Amino acid sequence: MSVYFDYNATAPLRASSKKVMLEAMDFLGNASSVHSFGREVRRKIEFSRGEIAGVLDIEAKRVIFTSGATESNNLALKNFPGRAIVSAIEHDSILRVREDLIVVPVLADGTVDLEKLEATLSKDFTAPTLVSIMAANNETGIIQPLAEIIQIAKKHGAYVHSDAVQAVGRLNFPWQTLDMVSISAHKLGGPSGIGCLVINPNLPLIPHIRGGGQERSYRAGTENLLGIAGMAAALRDSAQDNLQLVERLRDDLEDLICQVFPESLVLNRNVPRLSNTALFHMPGVKSETQVMNFDLEGFAVSAGSACSSGKVKASAVLKAMGLDDDKSSEMIRISLGPKSTRSEIEAFAQVWQSIYQKCSPLKNLERKAQRNGYESVCSL
């Protein structure tokens, strides 16, 4: 059995995306060339830009193609001439972009502390201000109150950027109300190596990759036609996903695991969160052990975000939410996709139970006690 439950790391390529890329592979030419080969490529790129803008309901000229969301986040924040305010649970491609970031904490439920945000914005500052808060968190799926954040920021004349990598295609939001939005194709079932930054033409943005003046000089480099066409198709397709179905599966999965171990749920189920993400705590079993055991059983799950999952380190996101390191080092993330099925989640719940029984020290103690004819020493 091979089940992929790591959609927040990357998603399998959608058929529609594959199809347009295969077609685009026969386009030869550099979009900047004036001959017919080049003009055809240019036409296709502009068509794709229009499609993306259409899905997001924004003007096409606001879409700047990049090599992915990491670059988009860097482009939005790195050279912003003023102060940048971010939340404590941002992706590393925001948190490591500059050293003078002002970090606003999150509440225990994982949403950004709006009072602290407002207090920070109220401090006297003459240069422009940029607020950058992700739309939904990659590790927890928790959705940030973007509409309120925009309202607060606008009251103080600040620009708002959002890393919407996990949210676009999974969340309905009026993206045009943001000044800047970072989007990645491969999280949507498009190809990796392509993304975009939605910009506000009135906001001063200083490019960091310079050269031939492509993307209206915001981002130089020969356009990646395959990626651009594939991204447009994936985004268009994702708008048709049945998110309710995914949510039902995720909720049922949570119920199933709860039956095995009631305290396994880490997140408050009432907080708005993405329909596909769940976090499970298995007491006494390290995340790495769980991930390895699941892999042996054919399940791809994650101990945290993919970028840092090679390193054994407690999640900064969970820490920011006030979870203690012991607990957060015993957690795994499940992220479902539109192709996930009921039989997959049922199989997963069974495997979760068997790993729990095999590996959990508490469970072992209990078993031993029963074998010895005593009453369970563990009343968990």
Place this chain on the structure above:
Amino acid sequence: MAMNLSAVSNIHPFPVIPREQIYMDYQATTPCDPGVLDKMLPYFSNIFGNPHSRNHVHGWLAEEGIEVARQQIASLLKANEKEIVFTSGATESNNLAIKGVAGFYGDKKKHIITCVTEHKCVLESCRQLEQQGFEITYLPVQQNGLIDLDNLRNSIKDETLLVSIMAVNNEIGVIQPLKEIGAICRQKGVFFHTDAAQAIGKIDIDVNEMNIDLLSLSGHKIYGPKGIGALFVRRKPRVRMQALISGGGQERGMRSGTLPTPLCVGLGEACAIAEREMKDESERIARLGHQLYTGICKKLSHVYLNGDVERRIPGNLNLSFAFVEGEGLMMGIKELSVSSGSACTSSSLEPSYVLRALGVEEELAHTSIRFGIGRFTTEEEIERAIKTVVHEVQRLRAMSPLWEMAQEGIDIKSIQWAAH
């Protein structure tokens, strides 16, 4: 050209481009080699995992593909695979090399040497550093397009941090003396960066023998995909850099962002094919280049080859045609997809800054055409190109009063133009 590709994937013929169109713009971009495409395809859909996911087999397989590609790239450069950093293309590689090194060492040394005929992304990166207080020396080139080594040697001073000289020029195809430049830089203790986007797979590169510290390359110029490139960063002696794109810390912190597995695999395979076929391919392209050049010159006089005659790659013929009007010529040879300069700037009507730097007169620079010959160019295409160009130049010259005067022996430069 169209024949070649559609033979490989007959389900996807060129959707819109007419069959009689001949692609001769291999410096702007190249079609993906069918072998490259085959290697890439499984990584789009079957092996789709995030290569940085260390926890499951999806991630491991993707990572494995990337590491093979890294070795293939390193092998072509005679480098170590640990010295290869993936980027989104040569533009990013050049930006990263120049600004990255400047960012790391900038508080100690603040002088950079480059050359006036570099690609825009090198020049723009230098301009940006100039605004930040760096001193940039833009070396001139000689009439043959090559830099003067003595001039380079004399320009290096104590504060010099980096020399950035391209390996092969994109517009005129001349090869800079890399080994000599590398020797000078090493002797003076200065880093040597080269933009080798146009050189990879066309000339032998050995980063150790040539003492290259940083080298930029691009996928789509070597029959690989667009959106991927690499930067070679020497480890011994180590070159350190400040990242341009920060985040998850991929590529040993030098370049964050999820690696696009299929594109990395494609770039690797393109390098492997280049390494395998470079010798035969160069000979074949040299033959075609000779056919084109002699074919045109046999029928037309007053045709000038821009750039050094010997030290050049054979797949790039940049010719100026006297006594014709540039735009008219381009329009007249529409069925040849050629370029009047680099793709990035070809939509502007300004004459090429590269040709101007060589001292080519504005009139001739306006009528210059870059003919690119590549892996899929055929003899028939060259013959048709010769016919088309000869016919059109003759037609335009027949209408030109200047051509008539030149035939009568009047020196065009002596004409006193009336002001208007």
